[in-house]
Amino acid sequence: MRPLSELGASEATCLHGLLFDVDDTLLTRGKLTEPAFSALHQLATAGLELIAVTGRSASFAEMIGQQWPIAGAIAENGALSVLPGTQQDQAIDPLSNEHRQRHNRQLQALCRDIQQQCPELRPSTDAHLRRSDFTYDIGEYRQPEPTLVERATEIARAQGAWVTRSSLHLHVSFERSDKATGAIGFLSARGVDETSARHRFAFIGDSDNDGPCFAAFHTTIAVNNFCGRPSVPPRYLTPSGYGRGFAEAAGHLCRLRRQ
Ligand SMILES: [Mg+2]
Structure with a gap:
């Protein structure tokens, strides 16, 4: 893993969005700190589409879909998704x-x-x-x-x-869903070509259930409390952990996109 500072302008400016894990990535031991929540708004203002990709329940995804500046939420490790601001703001279940x-x-x-x-x-x-x-x-x-x-x-x-x-x-x-399959399926359903999705959406996370996204996306970042042993490690590491690390990643991307 390389330090976040080595993520350069050419990589940051071609991004359309950021997929982010919630627990121990955006949240700090369960709490949404002010710098982390501000970072979400800064990213949205910078024109990045934000999509939460969490292991939390579909009900949790429905709640954050209504409250946070996000374009979507993937819940239960990819099994269900939420598209806020539509009549479909309840979780979409692909299974009958x-x-x-x-x-x-x-x-x-x-x-x-x-x-x-x-x-x-x-x-x-x-x-x-x-x-x-x-x-x-x-x-x-x-x-x-x-x-x-x-x-x-x-x-x-x-x-x-x-x-x-x-x-x-x-x-x-008993489902073979994972965060990457769920995220790419969500983006494909919204008209984003799969290959493009892998290069135009960055991912930030912290643990083993984020492994499929570390492998699937080109620009991948881990917060410094990163744990687990994914088969493909994230490419960049923030200086700090938890929500502070998330805010560092957001600040870095926003600065590069302003230059
Ligand atoms: Mg996590």
């Missing part, structure tokens, strides 16, 4: 009801098994709001033993589930 119900039945059975075999592992506080996945708290309010998280991961994978993790949550799902 029948398909969704089948996945949910599979997921409920898997979660019963995990609960039985790993009773110390607790659901995240937003688990009941989710439509496509189930999440366990591995860093938001609880710090379970790594072996417990590994055990739950093994149980899920043995049943054919897809597993990923952020700095806060362990996600299990």
